[in-house]
Amino acid sequence: MPEFEPKIVAFCCRYCAYTAADLAGSMRLQYSPNIRVVEMPCSGTIEHGLILNAFEKGVDGVYIAGCNLGDCHFLKGNVRAIKRVAAVKKILDEIGLGGQRLEFFHIPASEGTKFAKVANEMTERIRQLGPSPLNKNAAGNAQKEGGQTV
Amino acid sequence: MIVAQQKPISEIAQMISDCKKVLFLGCAGCVTVCLSGGEKETDVLASAIRIKRTLENNPLEATTFTCTRQCDPEYIAGIDNLVKDVDAIVSLACGVGVQYLAERFMDKWVVPAMDTKFAGGSVVHGLWEEKCGLCGECILHRTGGICPIIRCSKSILNGPCGGSQYGKCEINKDIDCAWQLIYDRMKALGKLDKLMEIQPLKDWSKSRDGGPRKSIREDVMIDE
Secondary structure, three states: OOOOOOOEEEEEEOOOHHHHHHHHHHOOOOOOOOEEEEEEOOHHHOOHHHHHHHHHOOOOEEEEEEOOOOOOOOOOHHHHHHHHHHHHHHHHHHHOOOHHHEEEEEOOOOOHHHHHHHHHHHHHHHHHHOOOOOOOOHHHHHHOOOOOOO | OEEEEEOOHHHHHHHOOOOOEEEEEEEOOHHHHOOOOOHHHHHHHHHHHHHHHHHOOOOOEEEEEEEOOOOOHHHHHHHHHHHOOOOEEEEOOOHHHHHHHHHHOOOOEEEEOEEEEEEEEEEEOOEEEEEEOOOOOOOHHHOOOOOHHHHOOOOOOOOOOOOOEOOEEOOEEEEEOHHHHHHHHHHHOOOHHHHOOOOOOOOHHHOHHHOOOOOOOHHHOOOO
16 A cells, blocks of 8 residues: 655745745755645734634645744744644644644744755654545545645 | 633534534624634634534534624524524524524524623733623722722622732732722722712612613614
């Protein structure tokens, strides 16, 4: 049986993690092809409903990547995102999907290597957890090298 | 505003466990302001329960809508078409909204998603506190704008009592003694003599002791 290839959405702040993704590309770094990057104006624009919506659509994992503490372009957006992620983790635990499928990471714009490391770490974590019970295409994804379909 | 808090998701899910199609109805009034039952919270709750039910192999068709106010018949009249096909309505309004829905939609199972807590206001974003005891006859003009009915743990009208120590209430050191606050404020205003005036007994029949209350303003009532 082919190995399960998780489908992960990474909501990335444009001032840090998204720029770090660009840097990772410029540095020709190899990282997991399982992540789908969504550019956000700030990690603080993430909403509880948006995260749950992603899980409802069948993604196996979600992470939000924002600036280091004290570095937010909008001062406290990353602090708000951390609190929201904690609240949604609690909801995921309560409804049985599991809070481990969701995480927050600090990825500064200058750290392309950290972007690649986080993508690999999260992919490995979700691979260990297995496909989300809401992912109807989990079996199909395995053959598509990283799950090219949504 | 009326301050309410959402019940645990599992408790709400249990109330509608045998329903296949459910309307989650938010309220754009007080519960939106206290961030517990507005449009966002309604979508999050519906989404969470949809996921929970899918995991339990008992899929739920959940629709969402947020009324301007659930405590006004004219606003809930507008959702008749949304209610028609559902097995149940989960109301994210205060207890008033739930009852208005139950009265209008007699054949529907209407359940509360909230625990209605108190009449209060916000201290900072994310923190609300009780401020009004809804006693039916305001006495704030005699107590320096501080309500002893709700902010004094005993609701006494001639405090402070013996449980007041260093400005705090004996039941919890985080609760200010309302009567200490009243005394301090009246003193600062130079109105301590007002506290010495003899007051008649408070008429509690104007509060809950008189049974469910009504408020009427005939000049704005629309004739049949």
